[in-house]
Amino acid sequence: MARPRTAARTVEHPDLSEVSLQQVLEALVDPVRRMVVSQLSQAGEDKSCGTFEAPVSLSTLTHHFNVLREAGLIRQYYVGTTKMNTLRTDEMEERFPGLLSAVLAASTAQAQADTA
Amino acid sequence: MARPRTAARTVEHPDLSEVSLQQVLEALVDPVRRMVVSQLSQAGEDKSCGTFEAPVSLSTLTHHFNVLREAGLIRQYYVGTTKMNTLRTDEMEERFPGLLSAVLAASTAQAQADTA
DNA sequence: GGCCGTTTTCGATGGCGCTCGTACTATGGC
DNA sequence: GCCATAGTACGAGCGCCATCGAAAACGGCC
Numbered sequence A, B: 001m002a003r004p005r006t007a008a009r010t011v012e013h014p015d016l017s018e019v020s021l022q023q024v025l026e027a028l029v030d031p032v033r034r035m036v037v038s039q040l041s042q043a044g045e046d047k048s049c050g051t052f053e054a055p056v057s058l059s060t061l062t063h064h065f066n067v068l069r070e071a072g073l074i075r076q077y078y079v080g081t082t083k084m085n086t087l088r089t090d091e092m093e094e095r096f097p098g099l100l101s102a103v104l105a106a107s108t109a110q111a112q113a114d115t116a
Numbered sequence C: 001g002g003c004c005g006t007t008t009t010c011g012a013t014g015g016c017g018c019t020c021g022t023a024c025t026a027t028g029g030c
Numbered sequence D: 001g002c003c004a005t006a007g008t009a010c011g012a013g014c015g016c017c018a019t020c021g022a023a024a025a026c027g028g029c030c
Helices: A021-028 A031-043 A058-070 A089-095 A099-115 B021-028 B031-043 B058-070 B089-095 B099-115
Strands: A074-079 A082-087 B074-079 B082-087
Touching: A021 A031, A021 A058, A021 A099, A021 B021, A021 B099, A031 A058, A031 A074, A031 A082, A031 A099, A058 A074, A089 A099, A099 B021, A099 B099, B021 B031, B021 B058, B021 B099, B031 B058, B031 B074, B031 B082, B031 B099, B058 B074, B089 B099
Parallel strands: none
Antiparallel strands: A074 A082, B074 B082
């Protein structure tokens, strides 16, 4: 079967005007997903799915990435066999001013308190 | 009416240093609870439990008030037979800067978009 | 081609929280 | 004392979501 199947796996991302506050809050309320977002924020650069630390299985992690993407919090793209993730920080800031930054701040503050 | 049996009904409130980000997010993720918080914020003054509009039964509403109180979002006190509610705005702002205000802003913005 | 590493899909499971109705308590007025 | 009003406690039902393991897709590499 000749298939010019342009591989280049693509990923669907919502326009942030289409995501609701409800969706974003539901995404951020899960501790594992907040971990992912935090690690992504602190890394300062894109991270592949396999490089995150979380107390769940890989298949569960995939589920969380889907939720985060559908809530407009992350953007994903393939690089070879790995899938990279970026925080949609600026877009979120425009859509829900102060929300993501407040959660991230509280999140890291609490992480430091736990370590201290 | 010497009635020492029941001291004026009191309500327990957590110190905000004891509430976690997780608790607050879990409280705010429920649409009904967000409605309550919004109405309280927009009222500009304390409201009794019976004056809220929500698409749930009274007993369910009681449950939501409990969750909000335990998350440190509202303060409750009795006045006669009614129970009043206040937003702990300033305390929350100190504990989780920008969080509640961001949610409230997004919440009212979306409400206006729906009405428009 | 064949293998390996990376991520996904699928179905099943388990627990938690929203919801309700009903019965109950508490307060104030008559 | 008695009733009305305001809110609560309790128990049950139910749906949803996080979680997992196993097996499959997909690309790269030799």
